[in-house]
Amino acid sequence: MKSKLRLAGIIVASVFCALALSGCKKAVAVKPDDAFGAYDTEADWNDSTKIVKLGYQESQGKRIFYQYCVWCHADASPAGPSNRSNLTPVPPVLNDGEKLNQESDEFMQNIITLGGSALGKSAMMPPYGKTLSADEIKAVIAFTRAIAQPAYQKPGRPGSQYTTK
């Protein structure tokens, strides 16, 4: 008799538990396709089989890059030949991580805004501060960082003016 009662208790408890648990049951989650998650993509410049995923800001940078910067900072332009070979000193290709990874975001922001001559670099780099907004320039920098080869690493302590370098 005792065991029967215990059994009844267990049954009642399990029914309650099952009821309680059924309330917790989640809707079946479908994992979204990986490629759908990226706002935009760009093929790696050195290896076109690799795809770099771009967020909103980087994709805006990509658009601005292909409109304004591609002429001198890539090996080919929409019109075919690149203007790089006409320039001395030769401007860096945008994905040149060896060179550009060393430059801080502030430096990049300044050289694009004020032009090369304001920072003691070549005057052939014109200022874009009155043509592009600060956000647009930030977007170009974000794009630069996204496609950098070797990959760009953020400086160790963000917000600090003293970098480890």
Added chain:
Amino acid sequence: MPAEDMGKLSHRVRLAFAVCTVLCVLVLAISPVKDFRVEWKHYKRSFLRFAQGRPDTKKLLADYNPNIDQAWIPGMNVVDRCSTCHQGITQPTLADGSVPQPFRAHPPIPHNVRDWGCTVCHRGQGPATEVAEAHETTLAWEQPILPAHYLQASCGSCHQADLSETPQLTRGRELLSRLNCQACHKLSNIDRSSLGPELSSVGYKVTRQWIYKWLKEPRTVLDKDGNVTVNGYENGAESRMPKFRLKEEEVLALSGYLSAQKAKPLEAYKINPAVVAAWSKKPDLVSQSEVRFRQMMCTTCHPLAVTRAGETKLIGGNIGPELTKVGSKVNEQWLVSWLRNPQGYLAHNNMPRYGWSDEDLYKVSQYVMNKLTDTDLLTGVPALGEPTEDELKTGKRLFLEKGCASCHHVEGIPPQKDFGPDLTALGAKNASELEFGKARIQHNLPAYIQAKLQDPVSVNPAARMPEYSWSQIDLDAVTTAVLSQTGPKSTSALQHLVVPKKEASFQAMGEFAEVYERYKCYACHKFNGYGGDLAPDLSFEGSRAQRKWIAEFLKNPQTIRPTLILRMPQFNMSDKDAAIVAEYLSMAVQKPGVNPGSLDGQKYTPAMVALGKQLYDVKYQCQSCHTIGGSGGYVGPNLNNAGNWLTPAWMEAWLRNPQSLQPDTIEPRRNFTDDEIHALTAYLMTLRSGIKSQTGAKVAAASATMTQGAGR
């Protein structure tokens, strides 16, 4: 029962009570435990922990709220609780990619997230408080989050005007317009393009064999030798004609029916026999005709397959059809008559009416018929004779059944309307409203649209929609544009959100209108937003270019931009026509405030010129983009002839603020002082090259007489 036991409970009953009590407590505890473990509270707590581990804890937690955050924007019909979990969405310090989701800040966008909410762009279920319910399809809410890849579709549901920030959407809309999807489907806010070519007299143009081949394979890219055959796909110059799923007898009937279309007799033109006799004997006819063909710059509008270094590529513009094998397609008589007067065969088309001499006409038509050919183009096509009565009847029936009349006009057949379903609200449809058939794809809207575009039969075996061949980029672009078709706003109060498109129109006047129509200036150039975008925008040409230069350029177009392969064709324009265009452009097509006559080149002194040269060469190093003489960059236009080409008023206005004259120019706006602007203009005005040609002088004289005439 003994008396002393009365009122005492038996051991068993006590146990039963105990068990029930424990159970009751447990059941009562379920609710608080569930409440504690609820998903959003978990994120609330982990944000607290996350913020405490960061240097700016205080700022991050300044408006921390342990309850559900809800943004209610009545004007937008938005109730969003997304920021309950996405707590760092407006914290600029959390913008970094290393911040774990859901705490990352929203990237900077032109709208303020606080004013607009989230679901307006991202869709999903705003009031939901569980991750799965907010993001995925549930029984109660069928609009899942829009994948980031198609997010530009949301911009398009309010912004009818094209935005520079949404290139994918813009490309998709262009494709919807270019491929003439509106011929069958109803779409909102898509430009109507011209229909497919009129076929009323197609029997004079091509053979039945060619039509047969075309219907079977309208976009063969490579034939068995690896040559581009009928219509290429690379270079954005894909065939606008899709592939219909036709049975053999249907192809036979349709080709028969179409080849019998000879409504308007050909306007035959006989090239002067003396010219033919003189040239047909010359051994260098072929090479000479090729030179002439190249000089005419046909490739500015028509793509051609060119093999360089073992790689076959289509080069050229995408305004006209691809011409690589056109010699094997068209009838020679038709070609000559078409080249002389394209509007004689098709009333509406973008091909200019060139001023051909008989010699040029002979050379170019010979080149096309003998060189732009492919001997095995029609391999595999059966011998086809005159169509039978039966074939004609079946062909006509099929022409209507397959919806051909939606795009193509044939004499005596009324155009078909709304042949396909209305798509103006497809982008807002729920997955349950779609038919997926047996397609093994994800059951969501983007996947459905892509499947339908790539292989219509996969989702609906009875689909009448033909097949298109998309590159992945174009497929995604069209999907985005279709997703942006979300129908009218749900309430009229939301109507004000719609940013309408600016309707562009340009009305050419007087004598110019005739010349403008004859040479189809608008096929490549834009005037006040109306026209093509292959060539420079001419909306302010009167302020920019000197009248004499315009007239000379029209007579003998030279490339100003060194890297361009495409350039203005040689129209063989008469002096009178060139003068009319130059006159009209310089008088009527001006930028307000930039009066070409307001500045006189004479006022510049040699000292200013010297300063200008100094500024150009050293301080601003303009040679990085512009060429003078033989050296310099080739990003901007060549300035060798700037003194003859541009007006000083334009140069000064341009140097002051290039974007005010041409918003999308890449020339950066700089901090020139007024003196520097004058000096640079003075220097540029001294740059003159080219000997004044005789024709130029003649046109200038003609133009001068005309002005006098107008003055009287």
